Amino acid sequence: MAADLTTANATLLEFERLVEEGAANTWTGELKVGVDLGTANILVSVTDAENRPVAGVSTPSRVVRDGIVVDYVGAIQTVRSMKARLEENLGVRLTKAACAIPPGISSGNTKAIGNVVEAADFRLTRIVDEPTAAASVLGIKDGAVVDVGGGTTGISILKDGEVIFTADEPTGGTHMTLVLAGFKRISTDEAELIKKDRGRESEVFPIIRPVVDKMASIVAGAVRGYEVDTIYVVGGACCFSEFAGIFEKRIGIPTVKPAAPLLVTPLGIAMNA
Numbered sequence: 001m002a003a004d005l006t007t008a009n010a011t012l013l014e015f016e017r018l019v020e021e022g023a024a025n026t027w028t029g030e031l032k033v034g035v036d037l038g039t040a041n042i043l044v045s046v047t048d049a050e051n052r053p054v055a056g057v058s059t060p061s062r063v064v065r066d067g068i069v070v071d072y073v074g075a076i077q078t079v080r081s082m083k084a085r086l087e088e089n090l091g092v093r094l095t096k097a098a099c100a101i102p103p104g105i106s107s108g109n110t111k112a113i114g115n116v117v118e119a120a121d122f123r124l125t126r127i128v129d130e131p132t133a134a135a136s137v138l139g140i141k142d143g144a145v146v147d148v149g150g151g152t153t154g155i156s157i158l159k160d161g162e163v164i165f166t167a168d169e170p171t172g173g174t175h176m177t178l179v180l181a182g183f184k185r186i187s188t189d190e191a192e193l194i195k196k197d198r199g200r201e202s203e204v205f206p207i208i209r210p211v212v213d214k215m216a217s218i219v220a221g222a223v224r225g226y227e228v229d230t231i232y233v234v235g236g237a238c239c240f241s242e243f244a245g246i247f248e249k250r251i252g253i254p255t256v257k258p259a260a261p262l263l264v265t266p267l268g269i270a271m272n273a
Contacts, residue, residue, distance in 0.1 A: 002230040002256050003140045009259035012137070015045070015053035015267050016260040023055035023089040031090070033097035034133075034269025035079060035117050037064050039150030040173055040236055042075075043266040044082045046094070051271045055089055056263070057082045065151055068105075069112045079120035097122035098273035100130045100265060102147070103154045103166030125273050131156030131163055133268030134234050138258060144228045146219055146247075147265060148235035150174045153215050155222040165226060169218045173237030176208040183207045205240050212243060216250035223253065231255040236262035 018024060029049025036043045038061055046055040059078060063071035087094055099117045101110050110127060117124050131145045131154070138145075141161040147154040150173045157165040173195075181191035184207075195204055219231065231253050233244055238261050248255040258264055 002254055003138060003143075003232075005138060005256065005258050008138050011053060012258060012260040012263055012267065015056060015263050018053055019043075019056040019058055019263070023086070024053070027052065027054045031092065031094065032270045032273035033086075033094050033122065034266055034271070034273055035097050035099045035120075035122070036266040036269055037061070037069065037075060037079075037099065037113055037116065038236075039064050039152075041150075041262070042078055042082065043263070044079065044086060044097075045263075045266045045270040046086060046090070047267070047270040047273075053267060053270075055086055056266065057085050061150070068109050069116060072112070072116065075116045076119045079116060079122075083120060083122070095123055096125045096273065098126040098128055098269050099124065100128050100133050100269045102130050102149070102152060103156055103168040105168070128269060128272045129156075129163065129166075130154060130265050131158065131166065133272055134232070134265045135161075135268070136271050137264050137268040138232055138234075140230075140232060143230040143232055144219070144223050144226075144253075146215075146231055146233045146235075146238075148172060148215060148233060148237040150237065153218055155219055157223065157226050157228060159227075165222070167218075167222045171211065171214055171218060173235075176211045176237060179208050179211055180204060201240060205242060209242075209246070212240070212246050213250065216247045219247065220251045223251070228253055233257045234261045234264040 027048035034045045042061045043058040063075040145156045155167045177191045181188045244255045244257040
């Protein structure tokens with residue numbers, strides 16, 4: 001049975017508003033910071049001691065590929081700049097932060113991600129796995145969390161609050177962009193802008209649907225043999241309105257997409273800081 005996401009959705013929509021409009025005026029206790037180094041976006045989130053969203057900033061990413069930092073100096077400069085923006089908006093100094101890693105990442109890449117956070121003038125408090133971060137926002141203990149990122153699709157199965165299986169496959173939002181660029185014979189930068197234009201979804205989705213079908217096939221294989229009653233899809237690449245329905249039809253398991261799916265994991269990182 002799917003979890004009731006009413007509270008989680010309200011929290012995510014409030015966080016989305018803060019990312020778009022600015023920081024909260026008041027908060028409770030010590031602030032917690034999460035740094036999400038994504039392939040498509042880098043997002044730094046802030047919550048208060050009661051896990052209520054306080055602020056967040058997002059910027060397009062060109063420093064990470066499939067969970068691997070490919071531009072170390074650029075990543076540090078970007079996170080440091082985002083930290084400064086948040087400190088200016090909040091009027092306080094942010095000194096500590098957590099970060100997250102996708103399923104299946106090597107220890108060397110984990111260390112690199114942590115090093116970026118520390119080099120950006122944070123004291124690293126925790127490295128949390130992405131499914132745990134997402135599950136904490138959604139308030140779920142059982143089911144499968146599918147994080148559709150820019151470069152990969154991460155699958156994690158939870159049982160009684162513990163992650164019992166993880167996989168990470170190289171199919172994500174970047175592949176949607178490549179298919180769209182090839183179909184329209186345009187640059188990937190142009191295709192990325194068109195893909196993110198909600199007003200053009202009816203034009204875009206039929207073109208990139210084969211990528212979604214492939215993602216669903218990957219997830220179907222990963223959950224086979226496990227008792228999974230609900231799949232929760234998060235990540236920016238699952239924002240299309242038909243995405244969850246295709247997964248549910250292909251896999252045969254109820255599939256739920258929360259509000260503001262791009263922000264689920266980033267918010268969870270701060271909550272776990």
